[in-house]
Amino acid sequence: MAGPWGSDRRLTAIGRAGLSAPARQAVIDGQIKPGLQAFDYGCGRGDDVRSLRHMQVDAEGWDPYYFPDSAQVQSDAVLLTYVLNVIEDPEERRATLLRAWELARSVLVVSARLTWERNKVRGAEYADGVFTGRQTFQHLYGTGELRDFVQEATGVRCVSAAPGVVYAFRSDKMRIAFLARRIVPEAEWLDSDDTTSAIAAVVAFTEQRGRLPRIEEMPEYLGNLLGHLRAPDLQRLVRRSAAPERIAAGATHTTLNTLLFLAVELFNGRGPFGSLPLPVQLDIRACFSSYKEACRRADRLLLKLRDDAYVRGAMRASKVGKLTPTALYVHRRAAEQLPTVLRLYEHCAAIAAGRPADWTLLKLLHQGRAVSWLDYPHFDTDPHPKLSASYAVEMKGLDTTHTSYLDSVNRPLLHRKHEFLAPDDSDAAKYRRLTEAEARAGLYDQPHLIGTEKGWEGELVRCGRELRGHRLVRRTVGKETPSEHPGLSP
Template identity: 40%
Template sequence: MVGSKTAPQDESGGSGAGLLCAQQGGDAMDTEQAIPRHRTAIARPDLSKPIARALADGIITKSSSLFDYGCGRGLDVTRLRALGYEADGWDPSHRPTARIRSADVINLGYVVNVIENPMERAQTLRAAWELAEKVLVVAARPDWEGRTVAGKRHGDGVLTTRGTFQKFFTQDELQKWIKSELQVECIAAAPGIFYVFRDESHAQSLLASRTRRRSVPVHRPKLRQALYDAHRDVMEEIHSFAADRGRLPELWELNGSADRLTTASLSIKRAAAVLRQVIGGEDWDRDLEAAQDRARHDLLVYLALAAFTCRPKASHLPRDIALDIRTLFGSYSAACEQADQLLHSVADQSAVNAACAQSEVGKLTPEALYVHQAASEQLSPLLRVYEGCARVLTGNVVDANIIKLSRTGPKVSYLSYPDFDRDPHPALASSVRADLRRLDVRYTDFRESSNPPVLHRKETFVADDYPERDKFTRLTRQEERAGLLEDSSSIGTREGWRTRLDNAGYQLRGHRLIRTPRRRPGSASA
């Protein structure tokens, strides 16, 4: 049985014709069944979370095909087509005449959570997997959303007040269920969203890309050289690749530049020699050495975390990653040995605590290290693996911008401060906490709180190159001079902070601290 999409904030899910009947040519179940699944299909203003996540992760591309299996009203299909993607979908209630077909990417988004029969639920998952030529995207409602749904227990889920069924999954439960039914490892994309790949090398490419850092500025050419000027695009691509990966590319790794190199009778090594000449030998060597250090750390983090999804055999590695490892470590076994040592260090809470205390980025408290998401790649390899262990469980928590690394126990929290840049003291909107010992993921919503936690000293959370850091620093200095940040235990919440400002006679205008205007004697009070 297949259902339609649900929005996580809504009590919604799938509609109700029989999948097996639809595939085998039999009669569909009466849509006025006891549990009317068709009622759960909704209209949403944007792309669904699993589709948006798959686009962000490069799972859905302009060169791939997508089939939305249980597409509800088909709004994801319509929007993807408008954006130039090849997309189609089927739904037993809303698009029953559409042809069910295979595709590169199959989306089973918020379908399994509306199927009340566990056997039928598993059959639906397996049927969707059969259609997936490259990857299956599975999304279901996380357990914390069950708190907002009124109803009564029904089987392993809830029969809502609208008469529809909802099954809420813990993150670990959903992952284990998918793996058990399909006998294939799956990768957490986000809370309640998983990817299942046909080709293990594609899965490893995704995992490796998550640990590869952003491009860093490199030295630009200082000299004019005719060969460089004549083939500037190719030279810059080779230079950028070396700065990212710590090695020279192979011809097949260049984006359309290989033919131009061949036409010019240039080899990669000859091009690199020209680059070294125009950039300067010392600068080129320094850039390449720094890139190699970054790439080694990135690979160690990737290989350490790959152990959670059964680290691949050397023969199953993507070609580019195999080249990275051979160039930077000499052998796969040597790289895995170092990665294992790193992973074992993460299990030592004292080592984690020491790494937090020594971190060059982030705000350190007795209980935790807090770091902005944009600066997380500047953490030490040990702390990157520590955070990565949580992300293996949660996937990407899209709205989170502050990561809390606990120093007292194996827990990582992803905190959402929606107005971090604009608000001088932003309030916490939500928290997703991963307990690595219990494999438990918990969500806390602060949006309706009258007195949520707020941040101070924002510059301490970000790296030195963060665009707004100087503005944050100036405000902190003003607040320090005014004595507002003393006795910090009483200003950690919105009301506590407002009280401190009022009592001291200050107010904030953007990221500037100003004196509260004094009322004239006899004037009316506000």
């Protein structure tokens, strides 16, 4: 379909073997799943529709060029995937967005290409975008720009699910439920096939959550297995079996998670108590004297996020992560163990600008407020993993930057991997032994040289060492010297 300025929009529809990144994110977040209807508005060649149907999702699509005769139907979730980019006229963009919003019963998933992709789009500046050599148009969005545009057009608060992916929910209750799932873990129930194992599942829940579950929270099969027990009898059985110290630890964890959720909810717009998911309501009743008290404590937590001294103190007190003169770095596996104010720090950035799907280390600045998600895809297998990409959000203006190192010939790399993990991580001891061996060999004597691939390889050669997995060994006689190694100077 040709645009009004001579662009050929159909040429932007690329073929995919699997789900697009926005559709995949919506599936991961449970916005699209079997049992719900999905509609792809501007579906291009229809690859997302086919992939969703393969996943047993009731999916349909419409496209002005490839599927012009398909019906535009209301659905639980509507995808508007990389459509707004290719529309030259701002008024037509808005009209397209509103049409997709009309079709969404529960959630509209809007995605767009972002400004950091400008180097991938070849063409001349034209109006508020780029007119490419292929006769296509691309308006590249800033992360905040996309979210603000969707919010203004739909009139609802939106959540950034990932960089360049925004969710607009039909009701506040749906938005709040999504936030709750991201912050307060859903209960994991043990498999049960008789009364004894069902009671064991309730005991496990009680120890994990710090409170007894309500029948409405339980899976149907558990309710059926325990339906013959009166509530007081079930409570007595659970109290007899559950460990008091585990219940206390579970209650503390639930309290902190609830405060984190309520603080994030205020950041994104807090609703009344009745709008909260039932498990969160029950957590509040169990852990606080009232919803008002819980909100007051969450508000204080949010205020503390503005206090540099308090944030630095939390970083120094953290039992996980590596503290440098400028920031705290922590591995994804240990991020849940950060002090609550630091978890809030990361969640606020994620909701405002989107958390990338692929990341390994979290970086939180001491002063100012900026969050980076760093991707080291081979962290567990490479003794010194190389940086693949960095996505950073500056919190004051919500400015974002994305840097890819995939084409770099001298990528940044990591040392002392154990410092980014929790002390009890199963791999921490192995990584620590490697660090100690490298320190004894003198490989850390010149720290300014070892932060990149070439510098690190040069130090390995200088010290006569090489790596075999996570073992440091003496370099085999006959190995190349720095001058013989491609890209290294003597």
